[in-house]
Amino acid sequence: DGGITQSPKYLFRKEGQNVTLSCEQNLNHDAMYWYRQDPGQGLRLIYYSQIVNDFQKGDIAEGYSVSREKKESFPLTVTSAQKNPTAFYLCASSMSDRALGAFFGQGTRLTVV
């Protein structure tokens, strides 16, 4: 089935360690996005990519890095520079040139201890 897959669902890391969250889609979507959600809050955009080998910072990019080497994959690295990394991370994809909405993965809940 076509869809967008995030793994793992839950992730625990020690403070000061970098961690990479996986996001894969087989929808043939051009654009992919990473959002962060804190308890009781909406979604905030971290990074987005409209095309392979290109990506732009969103509203809260500091402490995060991404890569887009393949159309299907858009991994997010939470670095030790991110001051408050514990959050729910959501990946999404969309066809940039269509009115159809974005499709979201089921999220990764990262807890840094």
Added chain:
Amino acid sequence: DAKTTQPTSMDCAEGRAANLPCNHSTISGNEYVYWYRQIHSQGPQYIIHGLKNNETNEMASLIITEDRKSSTLILPHATLRDTAVYYCIVRVRAGGFKTIFGAGTRLFVKA
């Protein structure tokens, strides 16, 4: 992308229609209205979108005012499984999904 305003929370009795309002007074002519919902600890789920005509699909109906400054999402027969946070956002058709998701409306469907 234009900003939207939604009530923080709403209640609805099971089996009744749930009407969720959204104000988007600064919407421009080429911006669509989208609705998503998020059930606890899951990714948001697309519901419906529209430009200026009313829209209906198997999940919901979307009513957009003639001046396009507000819209209403209607769940015709709410069930307990419709309890979720509902997000109203506006965006242009092309240009990706860089839009901001606000806090949305938390809908409680009660038995």
